[in-house]
Amino acid sequence: MADLKIIAKGAEADIILDPNWNGKKAIIKRRNQKKYRHPMLDENIRRIRTIHEAEIIHRAKESGIPTPLIYLVNPTKAEIIMEYIEGTKIRDIVMTNNDEENTRIFYQIGIQAGKLHKLKIIHGDLTTSNMIKSGNRIVFIDFGLGEISEEVEKRGVDVNLMKKMLTSTHYLKQDILLSAFLKGYVASMDEEAKEVLDRAEEISKRGRYIEKE
């Protein structure tokens, strides 16, 4: 217990490394109380997001999308204890990667995002900070805003967020990254992709003051 170490302080939760959780290296994701939120509102948000996240991670893993293995869920403490993933966040390697490697990675991300959607899973926070390159696998983490749905609207929001992320954070390489992502997405979503991409486009235009044709 003494060796617990906070390795990341996210906006929503602390990510704590337990080097020896029953003999395994594990991550504890603890949604901390937000002092700025009303306690009732805060408790509801944290409890519901914890349960949902565990369910969704499990569901995705069961269907072959790389996600951390869940060891334990504690809704009242808003904690999930899960497998530690060795590797680097995609966000941190985009700038140093060559175009070929980025194309491969973002194609793979697109494939996996499409697979999630096929499984009726919405990630809810599809950003490059929430993906870890571990060996040749891209592991999706942080399903904290995820939900089960096959609504085109929600799929569109997912895709739109990825696009926004590329234009706000990785704008120098946004064209390459986006086209690889979309190619992968279309490859795994097949005929369902078009409707989602059209919706994503429409959603981005709902943003204020975007040029409408």
Add this chain to the structure above:
Amino acid sequence: MSPFLCLGIESTADNLGIGIVSSEGIVLANEVKVHIPEEGGIHPREAARHHSENIGEVMNRALNKTKLGIDDIDIIAFSQGPGLGPCLRTGATAARAISSYLKKPLIGVNHCVGHIEIGRLTTGAKDPLTLYVSGGNSIVSGYESGKYRVFGETLDIAIGNCLDTFARAAGLEYPGGPAIEKLALKGSKLIPLPYVVKGMDMSFSGLLTAVYNEFKSGKYELADLCYSLQETGYSALGEVTERALAHTKKPELLLTGGVGANKRLRDIIKCIAEEQGAQPFYVPINFATDNGAMIAWTGILAYKEGITTPIEYSYVNPKWRLDEVNIPWRI
């Protein structure tokens, strides 16, 4: 470049503002006149009429304050967008007239950039993540490689619009935001209302509909509704702000816009800044609401970079986004 003076005209919505600022960043005058609708919200045509009727008086007030004549002004800046078309055009027309009559350079300024720049000037924040919340905008942004990038924004109405509309529907006095804040202090019961955060964006139209429906149902005290509306809406703003702060790792957090005067929201911002190890800054209220000084100061920053707006490109752009504007003075 020797010191010079800029006159800034702000006429985006219901505030008509004239500011005079020196190139060293000293605000010499910052006069504002507010259009108060007789009923309902801002009618763009009525507000524009108010501005055209009053711009001479407000400009004289500003000049008198500085004991300067109009000839002493070196450059003219105006709010070119985003905002209400008729209101923007009134300010732009005045700016063009003065500029061409005096043969002084004209600079069109983005209103949202103006808010951020006057916030930096008046608080001393250098590289803040900014939460800009007003009747027309709810934007979380930060500077990154030449532009103010938008990390999160409302997908529909602004938080101030949500508050004002509810206040009017509930029969509260003008202005709505402060009336809700006052009443919320007497509330204590949290009524479930939609808390909508989509990725890094928020949405307040459902919140407005829900709180209005609960009001009409007659089941709740108005104070509790005001309390719950603030708690829910501001928490969503807080969450998006915190996420963006954690993502960008900016060392400073700046709160601006008219809604930034709200004490509950200020507490939330302070709490988030502490949590994320950033320093909070609150823009003084006369510089946080729409004003001419922010336009004048941003005009100065642009002019120092050699930016001017030729008359033929000085048409207003009611939908000019914050993240479209190049910010060469921060490169």
